[in-house]
Amino acid sequence: MGLFENRGRLLVVRKKDDVPPFAGKWLLPAALVAEEESAEEALERHSFRDLDVQTGAVEFSETLYLEDEAHGQRYVANVFSVTGYERDLRLRAASDYDDARWLTSDELTGIAMPEVLREWLQSGRHKPDQPAPVPIVTGATAPDNRTAWNAISRAYQDRYQIPSDSILWGPRCPSESELQLLGDVSGLRAIVIGCGGGQDCIALVKQGAQVIGIDLSDKQIEYGRRLADREGVQVTLLQGNAEHLKEIEDESQDLAVSAHALNYVERADRAFAEVFRVLRPGSSFVFSVAHPFDACLEGGPPFGVVKGYWETQQDWQWEFPERSATGKFRSWYRSVSAWFSLLTDAGFAVERILEPPPVEAGESPWDGSYNKEKTKLVPTTLIVKAKKP
Numbered sequence: 575m576g577l578f579e580n581r582g583r584l585l586v587v588r589k590k591d592d593v594p595p596f597a598g599k600w601l602l603p604a605a606l607v608a609e610e611e612s613a614e615e616a617l618e619r620h621s622f623r624d625l626d627v628q629t630g631a632v633e634f635s636e637t638l639y640l641e642d643e644a645h646g647q648r649y650v651a652n653v654f655s656v657t658g659y660e661r662d663l664r665l666r667a668a669s670d671y672d673d674a675r676w677l678t679s680d681e682l683t684g685i686a687m688p689e690v691l692r693e694w695l696q697s698g699r700h701k702p703d704q705p706a707p708v709p710i711v712t713g714a715t716a717p718d719n720r721t722a723w724n725a726i727s728r729a730y731q732d733r734y735q736i737p738s739d740s741i742l743w744g745p746r747c748p749s750e751s752e753l754q755l756l757g758d759v760s761g762l763r764a765i766v767i768g769c770g771g772g773q774d775c776i777a778l779v780k781q782g783a784q785v786i787g788i789d790l791s792d793k794q795i796e797y798g799r800r801l802a803d804r805e806g807v808q809v810t811l812l813q814g815n816a817e818h819l820k821e822i823e824d825e826s827q828d829l830a831v832s833a834h835a836l837n838y839v840e841r842a843d844r845a846f847a848e849v850f851r852v853l854r855p856g857s858s859f860v861f862s863v864a865h866p867f868d869a870c871l872e873g874g875p876p877f878g879v880v881k882g883y884w885e886t887q888q889d890w891q892w893e894f895p896e897r898s899a900t901g902k903f904r905s906w907y908r909s910v911s912a913w914f915s916l917l918t919d920a921g922f923a924v925e926r927i928l929e930p931p932p933v934e935a936g937e938s939p940w941d942g943s944y945n946k947e948k949t950k951l952v953p954t955t956l957i958v959k960a961k962k963p
């Protein structure tokens with residue numbers, strides 16, 4: 575597909591009613607790539623044949639997955655931004671199209687166009703302004719997650735500005751008010767494992783819970799204490815390791831929560847045994863982690879495979895150029911069944927497993943770091959609710 579732009583307008587073309595695929599639909603000028611032809615060559619050939627224009631420079635922009643609903647066929651569309659072309663485009667009579675227009679983004683609403691394409695043209699094509707984490711090879715020196723979180727804490731908090739009025743389970747995840755996993759927390763003693771900058775703890779306090787947050791990173795804990803002070807909220811934030819909740823007494827908690835922290839914990843078996851120990855019988859443990867499938871694919875198109883599903887351990891790097899901060903992390907991405915077994919081995923009964931499809935962008939602070947098309951292919955987050963019998 576070729577993306578032709580002119581003064582804030584995009585060139586869209588309507589396929590003739592008798593020319594599949596996408597007959598009768600509005601598209602970007604698009605050619606099926608022939609054998610032994612590159613996508614760029616196909617676009618050049620097509621632009622000349624149908625639009626009487628010689629394309630100059632083109633730049634790869636996005637891969638979209640489009641379905642021609644009339645035939646149930648799926649197409650992989652590589653979109654190229656055409657940066658050099660002659661201005662006078664015209665439809666040739668032999669063209670596959672019967673109409674061509676320069677439309678603004680708003681004018682795309684309401685025309686018969688594949689929804690994925692419309693969504694991308696209207697919002698998705700503005701690339702995330704924050705670079706996504708990238709896998710790295712660290713060799714002999716294992717990254718130290720405490721050092722890494724200390725190194726990026728300030729930049730992470732500055733960039734994401736995580737709100738403290740409700741629990742956030744993950745990027746493009748439905749909200750807690752929609753999922754209702756925790757129920758009424760007022761009067762409960764709750765522990766948050768890997769509490770980061772304390773936002774989830776503060777949210778629970780605002781709903782009437784008495785909260786302890788534990789985090790490996792001293793800097794994250796310091797940030798959380800300052801935030802709680804600013805918000806006038808009473809919360810106990812302790813530096814510590816989820817694998818050993820040494821300051822917490824047996825059966826002293828009514829609820830345990832963790833949001834996107836347990837991937838950083840090497841011995842999840844120990845962490846789960848500890849959570850089990852500190853919970854009162856009948857209490858819930860609700861946590862989210864990066865979905866193990868999300869971790870297998872590259873952050874951007876063409877979403878190539880970066881690791882196998884059963885390869886648990888991965889080292890990666892997170893850059894915050896705006897604050898010259900970098901962290902090298904080691905994560906453990908366990909399969910869905912491994913999370914399940916770890917919980918049952920620790921004595922928990924698993925009540926719910928959620929793999930939510932994405933909600934609209936803009937609802938969680940991390941959305942800008944996640945490619946929207948990727949979130950439509952695989953869930954960002956796995957959420958589990960378990961109970962101590």
Ligand SMILES: C[S@@+](CC[C@H](N)C(=O)[O-])C[C@H]1O[C@@H](n2cnc3c(N)ncnc32)[C@H](O)[C@@H]1O
Nearest residue numbers: 723768769770789790791794815816833835838
């Ligand atoms: C992505 S944050 C989660 C907090 C919050 N939900 C958020 O998204 O900002 C991950 C947190 O887990 C903490 N963490 C990593 N390993 C840990 C461990 N072994 N024990 C406790 N906390 C840990 C990190 O220090 C970091 O603050």
